[in-house]
Amino acid sequence: MIVIVDYDTGNTRNLKKALDYLNVPNQLSADPATILAADGIILPGVGAFQKAMLALQERQLISVLQTAAAKGQPMLGICLGMQLLFETGYEFGEAKGLGILPGEIVPLPKKKGYKVPHMGWNTNLATQSNRFGKIFDQQATYFVHSYYAQTSARNIVAQADYSVEIPSIVQQNNVIGMQFHPEKSGAIGLKGLNAFKEMALDERLSRN
């Protein structure tokens, strides 16, 4: 079972629709026990960093997600959900993130010819040829965001060229982040979600 963390954010339902379409067993939940027992956890997110962290805090999910990541549960953060995995965010003031991945979330630079938000289809270039790097290398996916992650190169799997090199996929062991919306990126996005399902469900079964 994949659990989509339900904390009143925007893209949750579209994510659920995509998993349903892929016949991936999934449920929306904010229940700590359910999240900690899941084969895989997806952290969605649309909106502002600080407000989202507050919403997680209100549901007492911060330590739950930190524990889940530490004990090796496959975890996928999407868009703002990816950004929350990092240590610090600077949207409407400095705020602490989940601190599961090292790095911070900073505004995209204002540069002539580069509109903010970075919105539309941009091409991913893999910097590592692991599972997700292979799927998304040279593939365009759909982005909508105004902030981006600054983290060390070894955590970056793919990046998209804009006013800066935007980390589009990050990974540290069992924890993956996608800055784009796989649930809005057509066939290639679904392939990425399916790869997470394989990592969470199929390989877990083969491990047992």
Next chain:
Amino acid sequence: MLTKRIVPCLDVDNGRVKKGVNFVHLTDVGDPADIAAAYEKQGADELVFLDITATNEDRGAMVTTIEKVASQVFMPLTVGGGIHSVADMQALLKAGADKVSLNTAAVTNPELITAGAEKFGSQCIVVAIDVRFDEKAQRYRVYTNGGQKVTDLDAIEWAKEVVNRGAGELLVTSMDQDGTKAGYDLALYQALTKAVAVPIIASGGCGKLSDFSDLFQQTKVDAALAASVFHYGELTIPEVKQDLRQKGVNVR
């Protein structure tokens, strides 16, 4: 870099696609979800659904339609037509739309733009502007009510104002060009992209391959909307994109 977007537009009347679509051999050509799926397969970058339902009683059908489309088609969806309140926007976004497009309501109630942007973020709020060139005054004027009502608004000034109020994207239709298949109104989009910094979707006038490359090579718009050339199979999205690629325009 971001790719230039090709955006088919579907007119939906009470849950059914109104104009005939015959680029694929669908048994039921009127079903929005089937048509959306076919366009996704062709490589469309985004879809615009325009609710042309005449009566208010039947408006709820659009929510059901989007709910169904979003269960089968995983790409950005924009919905316009008959949106008059934040509640209308919320219902459509909740159903699976990524953006909502305001047209007449933006003119009659400009506060709605700001209210929507504050609640859902500017990236969700598109303002659609229908314009016609006023030869006498030598300026573009804004029309509302499906192009039936002329206003005093200057299109370029109106574009600036809606962006100031929180619009994250503009969908600008040239009524002069619409239906002519004589190409997009390049002068209009040159003026608009100079005036505002948000993405602009150009609409009205495309009839042949070179209309797309002219638009993207001679203006800085982000997206081209087209309806009939795609619906009637006169052009396919793959051939439009191949032509653009050959001419050095970055497409997906």
